[in-house]
Amino acid sequence: xxxxxxxxxxxxxxxxxxxxxxxxxxxxCFLALVLQAFLHKYGRVAELVDLPLLVTIYFGVSRRNxxxxxxxxxxxxxAQDALSHDNPIGMYGIxxxxxxxxxxxxxxxxxTEHPIARFGLVFILFHFHQVVLAVxxxxxLARPMPMFTLRLLLDSLVTAGVGVVxxxxxxxxRRRQ
Amino acid sequence: xxxxxxxxxxxxxxxxxxxxVQVLLLAFQIxxxxxxxxxxxxxxxxxxxxERVGTWSFSKIGGLWSGYIGLRNAxxxxxxxxxxxxxxxxxxxxxxxxAAEGQRLASLLNFRxxxxxxxxxxxxxxxxxxxxTSHTLFINRGERDHVHRNLAxxxxxxxxxxxxxxFPTSSQVLLINDKESGVGALFAGTRTHGVVxxxxxxxxxxxxxxxxxxxxxxxxxxTSGEDHIFPKDLPIGKVESAKxxxxxxxxxxxxxxxxxRLEDVLVLLTQQELTPKKTDEPPAAANxxxxxxx
Numbered sequence: 156x157x158x159x160x161x162x163x164x165x166x167x168x169x170x171x172x173x174x175x176x177x178x179x180x181x182x183x184c185f186l187a188l189v190l191q192a193f194l195h196k197y198g199r200v201a202e203l204v205d206l207p208l209l210v211t212i213y214f215g216v217s218r219r220n221x222x223x224x225x226x227x228x229x230x231x232x233x234a235q236d237a238l239s240h241d242n243p244i245g246m247y248g249i250x251x252x253x254x255x256x257x258x259x260x261x262x263x264x265x266x267t268e269h270p271i272a273r274f275g276l277v278f279i280l281f282h283f284h285q286v287v288l289a290v291x292x293x294x295x296l297a298r299p300m301p302m303f304t305l306r307l308l309l310d311s312l313v314t315a316g317v318g319v320v321x322x323x324x325x326x327x328x329r330r331r332q
Numbered sequence: 333x334x335x336x337x338x339x340x341x342x343x344x345x346x347x348x349x350x351x352x353v354q355v356l357l358l359a360f361q362i363x364x365x366x367x368x369x370x371x372x373x374x375x376x377x378x379x380x381x382x383e384r385v386g387t388w389s390f391s392k393i394g395g396l397w398s399g400y401i402g403l404r405n406a407x408x409x410x411x412x413x414x415x416x417x418x419x420x421x422x423x424x425x426x427x428x429x430x431a432a433e434g435q436r437l438a439s440l441l442n443f444r445x446x447x448x449x450x451x452x453x454x455x456x457x458x459x460x461x462x463x464x465t466s467h468t469l470f471i472n473r474g475e476r477d478h479v480h481r482n483l484a485x486x487x488x489x490x491x492x493x494x495x496x497x498x499f500p501t502s503s504q505v506l507l508i509n510d511k512e513s514g515v516g517a518l519f520a521g522t523r524t525h526g527v528v529x530x531x532x533x534x535x536x537x538x539x540x541x542x543x544x545x546x547x548x549x550x551x552x553x554x555t556s557g558e559d560h561i562f563p564k565d566l567p568i569g570k571v572e573s574a575k576x577x578x579x580x581x582x583x584x585x586x587x588x589x590x591x592x593r594l595e596d597v598l599v600l601l602t603q604q605e606l607t608p609k610k611t612d613e614p615p616a617a618a619n620x621x622x623x624x625x626x
Contacts, residue, residue, distance in 0.1 A: 221343035229350050243361040245354035252354065256347045295358050295370060 173217045179328045184210055184231055192238050203313040205281070206321075207231045211251050212280050213322050215258030216267045217329075224262075228255025243296075250287040254280050270319045277318035281311040436596045443488035443598065450563070451601040453477055455485075457594045458502065467510035467530060467591070468493075473599055474501045482561050484600040490567040490588025491515060491555060492597050503599075507591050508568065509536045516558035517568050519547070525556050528568055528585060534592065535572060538583035547574040547583055563600065 187206040194204070211231050215224030232251030236244040258280060261267065267276055285307055292300040301307070359371035440454050455471035473479045475498055485492040485505045493513060497504035506513050510530040517528040517538060526540045538553060551571040557564030569585040 222346055225343070225347050225350055229354065233354070243358050245358035245361070248354045248357070249351050252347065252350050256343065260343075291358075295355070295362055297364065 172219050174330045175217075175328050176330055180214055180227070183214075183325065183328070184227070184234075188231070188234050188238060191235070203310055204317045205284075205310075205314050207235050207247075208251065208254065208281065208284055209277065209314065209318045209321050210325075211255050212258045212277055212318065213325055215255045216262035216273075216276065217325075219259055219263040221256050221259040221263070224255035224259025225252045226255070228252045228258075231255075246288065246291055246295075249291050250284050253287045254284045257283060270323070273322050274315045274319050277315040278311050281314050282307070285311075433595070439488045440596055440598060453479065453599040453601055455503075455597050455599050457597060467507040467513075467532075468496070469505050469507065469594065470502050471505055471597060471599070472502055474499045474503050476500055478601065479503050479599055484562045484566075485597050486562075486566060486600060487589045487594070487597055489590065490569060491562055492589045492591065492594060494561050495599065505597070508587065509534060509591055514559070515562060515568060516556040517553050518556040520552035520554050522546075522551075525558070526583075528553065533584075535584050535586060536569070538571070538585055539580060541574075541581045541583055542579075543576045543581055545581065547571055547581060549573060553585060 184207070187210040191206045194206075195202075211224075211228045214227055218224060228251035229248050232246075232248035233244055235247040235251070236242045239247075258276070261276065265272070267273055282303065286302050289300040289302045292298050356371065359374060360369060362370040364370055364373050437454075444452055444454070453473055455473040455477075457469050458472045459470040461468040471485070479495060479498055481495050481498055483495040485494060491508055493505045493507040493510070495503050496506040508515055508528060508530060509532075511532045513528075513530040513536070515528040515536075516525070518525045522545070524541065524545055526538045528536050529539050530536050541547060549571050553568045553570065555562040555564060555566040555568060567588040569587040572584045572586040574581055574583045
């Protein structure tokens with residue numbers, strides 16, 4: 156996947172494309188999933204943050220390649236579905252595929268290195284993720300899932316805040332050019 | 333062109349494909365109401381209208397085709413039945429004709445059996461006069477059958493006329509309603525004599541009846557035998573109308589024999605009076621009072 160991501164990154168030249176140490180991307184994704192599952196044991200606190208979403212956004216924005224971004228999102232989403240108890244596989248997959256695509260597309264056009272830009276981007280993509288998830292649930296499962304609530308707003312704010320910190324940490328995994 | 337479009341929008345195409353794959357993945361897992369998998373539900377929902385349209389189309393086409401074939405068969409069947417109907421109608425007419433002929437011949441036979449003392453010859457009417465003012469007809473008996481002039485021609489119903497011309501195998505009959513015809517006659521009731529003459533009309537007249545004579549419609553008129561042609565007391569007809577005139581009454585007669593529809597007749601080879609031995613349908617003489625024979 157790393158190779159694929161690198162290959163995809165070469166197509167974008169107008170914005171700086173970041174590269175990471177070998178195995179860093181899969182490892183970070185794996186850890187995000189594990190940590191998310193681990194934190195789930197602590198109930199509401201874990202639900203405030205969506206680590207797989209943050210990882211999807213971060214690598215999508217950093218690599219600035221829609222193809223690699225969507226595949227990474229799909230892989231993370233499907234894995235997240237697989238770890239969940241009652242989600243049919245593909246629910247988070249579709250949502251995170253879309254998020255990965257949009258994040259990569261946005262990252263290819265604007266600079267998202269600034270913390271405020273990152274905060275805003277995560278905030279927006281969180282809700283975009285939620286909308287896609289809700290639409291998928293409504294259409295495929297015929298289950299009424301809210302697109303926006305105050306709790307989701309709180310979650311998005313917390314996730315965006317955590318994202319700013321996490322993105323700064325993940326920046327350290329970048330290979331110097 | 334589609335290749336160019338896909339390569340131009342490669343990321344978007346891949347996104348659509350990826351989402352589609354996952355949607356299908358979900359469709360295989362998700363079960364809707366009645367425990368039906370979503371993929372099956374979609375498939376059925378997608379294919380059912382197509383199948384319905386296909387079934388409807390095949391049904392309509394099949395209906396049209398069977399209707400067309402049925403119509404063709406019906407047309408053929410109709411033509412066959414029409415032909416059969418025509419044949420049956422023709423056959424029916426033949427049978428009716430044969431039945432009528434049988435009845436006529438039976439009537440002639442009965443008449444002949446009722447008068448064994450009289451020599452008579454059955455004949456068939458084979459033609460009529462071409463002149464509309466002449467009331468004559470031709471029969472299929474002639475010299476070879478010993479037919480000669482002035483023989484009486486009758487039917488079981490009454491007098492028809494007399495032989496006026498004889499040919500080897502046919503004869504011409506002058507009907508009693510011809511202008512040239514004259515038959516000695518009398519009223520069955522009063523025994524008043526007169527002469528029945530043709531007038532050119534379908535109905536002959538009774539001449540030489542004075543105005544003092546009481547004549548009523550329906551009075552029966554018989555042959556008198558005075559003409560030496562027709563035997564005495566053969567029915568000629570009934571009075572249809574009687575008017576006083578100068579010097580004699582004008583009496584119109586409704587002929588007993590159906591002169592306009594003759595097919596079979598009897599030629600009396602003798603003028604011998606017909607005395608019925610036993611009759612199923614007695615001639616008018618049976619209804620008349622006894623009288624003296626010539």
